[in-house]
Amino acid sequence: xxxxxxxxxxxKLRVVTSTTDLAxxxxxxxxxxxxxxxxxxxxxxxxxxxxxxxxxxxxxxxDLLVVVGLQLEISWLPPLITRxxxxxxxxxxxxxxxxxxxxxxxEIPTTQVxxxxxxxxxxxxxxxxxxxxxGRRIAQGILAxxxxxxxxDAAYFDQRYQAFDQHVTQKEKEWDERMKPYRxxxxxxxxxxWPNFAKRFGLLVEDYVEPRPxxxxxxxxxxxxxxxxxxxxxxxxxxxxxxxxxxxxxxxRETGAKVVVMLPSVGGEKEVTDYFKLFDYxxxxxxxxxxxxx
Numbered sequence: 001x002x003x004x005x006x007x008x009x010x011x012k013l014r015v016v017t018s019t020t021d022l023a024x025x026x027x028x029x030x031x032x033x034x035x036x037x038x039x040x041x042x043x044x045x046x047x048x049x050x051x052x053x054x055x056x057x058x059x060x061x062x063d064l065l066v067v068v069g070l071q072l073e074i075s076w077l078p079p080l081i082t083r084x085x086x087x088x089x090x091x092x093x094x095x096x097x098x099x100x101x102x103x104x105x106x107e108i109p110t111t112q113v114x115x116x117x118x119x120x121x122x123x124x125x126x127x128x129x130x131x132x133x134x135g136r137r138i139a140q141g142i143l144a145x146x147x148x149x150x151x152x153d154a155a156y157f158d159q160r161y162q163a164f165d166q167h168v169t170q171k172e173k174e175w176d177e178r179m180k181p182y183r184x185x186x187x188x189x190x191x192x193x194w195p196n197f198a199k200r201f202g203l204l205v206e207d208y209v210e211p212r213p214x215x216x217x218x219x220x221x222x223x224x225x226x227x228x229x230x231x232x233x234x235x236x237x238x239x240x241x242x243x244x245x246x247x248x249x250x251x252x253r254e255t256g257a258k259v260v261v262m263l264p265s266v267g268g269e270k271e272v273t274d275y276f277k278l279f280d281y282x283x284x285x286x287x288x289x290x291x292x293x294x
Contacts, residue, residue, distance in 0.1 A: 013150055016062040016089070018073050019046050020266040021129045022099055022138070024275040026066060028164040029143050033153045039077070042267025045242040047214070049076045059084035062095065064149060066142065069100035072126035095149075102141035103128040106195045127264060131196035132175070135275055136168050171276055175201070175283050182290045188229060188257075189238040190248060193264045197282075206232055209239070209248055217247045229255040235293035236286075238262045260289045 012035045017023040023038035030036065039055050040046045046068070059065065059080055067073060081090060088095030105124035128134045143161045147154040183202030190209040198205050207228055211221035228234075235257045239248050248259045262282050266272055272281050 013063045013146065014061055015064045015066065016058050017066045018068055018077055019129075021275065021278070022066045022068065024266045024278075025129075025135060025139050026142050028275065029139050029157055029160050030146055031156065031160045033150065033156060034146070038267075039080075040073075040265075042263070042265040042272070043241055043269075045240070046072055046265070047075060049073070051076050051080055055080050056084045059089055060086050062086060062089050064095045064097060064145065065089035066097045066099055068126050068129075069098040070105065070123045070126035070128075097141070097145050099138045099141060100124075100126065100128065102137040103134040104131070104137075104196070106199065107192065125192060125195050127193045128196050130194060130264060131200040132168050132172055132279060133200065134196060136165060139164055167276065171279065175279055178283050178287050182287065185236070185290060186232055186234045187236045187238055188225065188234055188251075190243050191240055193240055194238060194262070201283075206234055209237070209243075209251070222247055222251060226251055226254045229257060236260060236289050240264055241268050256293075258289045258293045260285050262286070 012033060013030065015023075015026050015030065015034050015036045017026060017036065017038045019040045020038045020042040023036045026034060026036050037058055039058065040049045065081070067077065086095075087093055090096060100123075105128055108124035109122060129138065139161060143157055146157050150157075179201040184204065185202075186204045186206045187198070188207045188209065189205055192208065192210075192213050194203075194205060197203070207225055209217050209222075209225065211218055217225075229251065234255070237248050237252060237257050237259045239245060239259055239261050241261050241263060245259065245261075251257065252259045262285060263269060263272055263278060266275060266278050268278075269281065272278050
């Protein structure tokens with residue numbers, strides 16, 4: 001009996017994900033048959049992660065790499081993949097999985113993308129996991145990959161996915177009920193992190209603190225934003241935890257709006273330890289903000 005435990009541990013699929021959200025979804029499906037490690041932390045901007053030597057070791061040992069794709073990780077992940085020396089996790093390798101192929105992608109540009117437009121993603125907005133329907137689709141894609149890689153555990157993975165699917169269905173009813181009074185409410189966000197979330201829960205993103213994606217707010221844009229918020233009666237500003245609050249707080253003072261630090265990822269706060277708690281946390285924050293700023 002004592003010798004069986006190391007054998008079981010050794011047979012686990014080693015999965016590395018680019019973000020904590022993909023790690024959380026992989027754990028939902030893989031359970032104790034996978035060993036999952038995320039590179040980016042939940043409180044970090046996933047566009048800009050400092051590449052560390054320890055990441056190379058993680059990738060070198062990995063059986064499977066799951067990425068957000070749509071060039072979210074383009075500034076830091078490709079060199080790590082190239083240098084890690086693991087043929088399995090190279091792009092198009094048997095252990096490389098781009099989760100974006102399973103999701104509904106929004107904001108796909110219809111014109112040629114140039115640097116003058118800021119950090120616009122040419123294949124669409126990569127923050128697609130912030131819709132639980134996409135979470136379900138990503139989990140299905142991970143399920144198929146895990147079954148392919150460990151067919152002896154296929155029944156176990158199927159059972160795990162079914163439980164996850166049922167949990168999503170149950171929680172969606174709860175989340176929809178909490179957000180129902182606020183459908184159609186206008187908000188401003190700092191970055192374009194929330195189109196999938198907004199579409200799913202009926203919010204209208206009217207403007208951004210950034211004049212263009214990835215471009216810091218200028219005084220002129222900030223003045224225009226304040227005027228627009230006053231004109232439209234917008235009372236909530238959503239800000240990701242890795243952005244400076246100076247400008248959002250200044251805008252809030254001028255408009256009477258409330259700044260809400262929303263979490264785009266699992267692990268953005270210590271208590272947000274899984275995919276469901278991410279939505280619980282954000283929807284609780286939002287509903288309280290809307291109640292206090294009708």
